[in-house]
Amino acid sequence: MADRAQPLSPWPGILAATGVAALILGTLVAVVLRAEAGTGLGASDWAALRFTLVQASLSALFSVGLAVPVARALARRRFPGRRVLIALLGAPFILPVIVAILGLLEVFGRAGWVSQGLGLFGLEPIRIYGLHGVVLAHVFFNLPLATRLILQGWQEIPAERFRLAAQLNIEGASMFRLLELPMLRQVVPGVLAVVFAICLTSFAVALTLGGGPRATTIELAIYQAFRFDFDLGRAALLSAVQLILTGTAAFLALKVSLGEGFGGGLDRQVRRWDGRGSRVLDAVWILLAGAFLLLPLAAIVLSGVPGLLELPPVVVRAALTSVGVALVSTLILLLLALPMAAAVALGRAGAVEMSGILGLAASPLVIGTGLFIVIFPIADPFDFALPVTAVVNAVMALPFALRILVPRARAVVARYGRLGLSLDMGGWSFVRWVLLPRMRPQIGFAAGLGAALSMGDLGVIALFADPELATLPLQIYRLMGAYRMEAAAGAALLLLALSMGLFWLLDRGGRWHAEA
């Protein structure tokens, strides 16, 4: 026996990984071949590159800078609702971008709550469009992520150290220097890199809050070259630039990276004896962060209810389209991720995991552009808007799904592989009776995540859709463009409910009656 006996074949997973790699790399090759380097980058392209880097840097700095005191407060305070708040910090990940933007507009926009408040004192309303707005929205999405990652760093400081420090009566600044600063020095660079990489590929935020010559990201420039000028060569060239940028950033982020906290362990409380004096300060930080996250959502709920009662038919149609796309995308995601997770669990980690991570390095619009170039000579790409959206969404969710599924698949194979083998449960029997039932909670979670991400996605669909066709996020964007804000708010509330509802149903379904 050359190979160790295994209850499963890794080949379906290797096949799926090859397919994903072929899709991503194939579209990249198409992009590079089609790029017209001759024309070079124009002034507006350089401006887009500059803006992309500036906004991503600022977003990373603000997100992480604010996350440190919030995480510190959460790490050392115990209060009712702490668990709920920490769980809520995970919510922006599956929150549709367009919904958050509408909420932010209602709070921080020209006619928003804050501007109205300022108006009472005779002050100018704040301007949300442009660099401020883009950074604000990115901080809204990434402050929670950064807080969770940094909080995890705090939780990993062994409890014994705090006990020892308390025994030695070390407090305040000395405590910070002794225990917390070294941890932050390890954790913060990774978090900065992750947020920076995420903000580089920002499309929907730039599309709605940016735009114009002074606030266009490369991702948005690709879209404009495509939609407005139908200049495939330039779109491809910009895609190539974006590719180098995201590839480098993803590489850096992985290099300085850390285990991401998808839930587990964050509600563990380390007993602390210090920091009695800064209780008020911590409370202020927690309240501010909570308000910053919850107010826009509250605004959407409040303003959306009237619109919800009289949704225009286009919105209902778009909602049905979106649910369909999300379900198909989730199915594709699972058909790719499960065999890949099994293959990794069976010891074929390297290449399979690499292929799963590729999705992080490529941006949806780059893949979209590539697919357009590939399909264009054969058929009308606009006919493929929905299938392409479903596939790209699945590939984009793949890295996260693998992160959820792989550890569990490893555990199941390690614990039950030999028993299955001794009972001659090869292949499908093992999948049907052991692997799937044992992994159900993780499958439900991954499926919920994939469905919610696809539901809220406003990316490739903007590239491919014709006026007759829209997903719900795109329809909301169109309503906003037509200044039908009430209908947009109603549709946004519907989208929010559908995304969260799909996530809840799938995640809950996975855990329903699951045995320990």
Added chain:
Amino acid sequence: MLKLERCLISNGEFDLSADLEIEQGQRIAVIGPSGAGKTTLIEAIAGFRPLAQGRLFWQAEDLSEKPPGRRPVAMLFQDGNLFPHLTVAQNVGLGLRPDLRLDKAQQENVMRALSRVGLDGLEARKPAALSGGQQSRVALARVLVQGRAMLLLDEPFAALGPALKAEMLDLVAELADETGATLLMVSHDPDDARRIAGQVVLVAEGKAHPPVTTAELLDNPPPVLRAYLG
């Protein structure tokens, strides 16, 4: 007859050699110091560890290259012998059909086996709703329906209390007698060997020795075993 013909088993840290024969229907205890390779030997027979050299026969059949599920072997591991999400009946049924498509006769067979080990009426439960002893009985019921020629035990009752363990070992002995299966069980405890095993295979210093009568070995232990027994 089980025959290990000049076998060399490598477990990554050390090599274990075995050149021995075991009579059909014997009840054998595999004993020896911790870390000497008792489990390694059992795993090689079950097919979880490849042979670096030599060949393994059951009667005239060469098992050396066969996958674990295709060997005439039923095995109980130290833990994890039941699937927690399947019912008692399903856990036993897996011994008949890995895809669980049991026909009427097979279902009856499962119920008979459950009845034989004293689990009447518990077939619809999940393992978590059973006591430790009952869980062991489910695993034994599955061994019964598997009807394999060899039964290998890698200390599956180690977590049970002494009285319950003795009860399980007696049940194992009865089942082995009824089915005529050849039994090999890893044990830390010489009393287990005396209780049900007619012969002992001593595993020590990189070698699995040919079987000798239990009383003979335990009453006159060689130095390496004496050091272990204390």
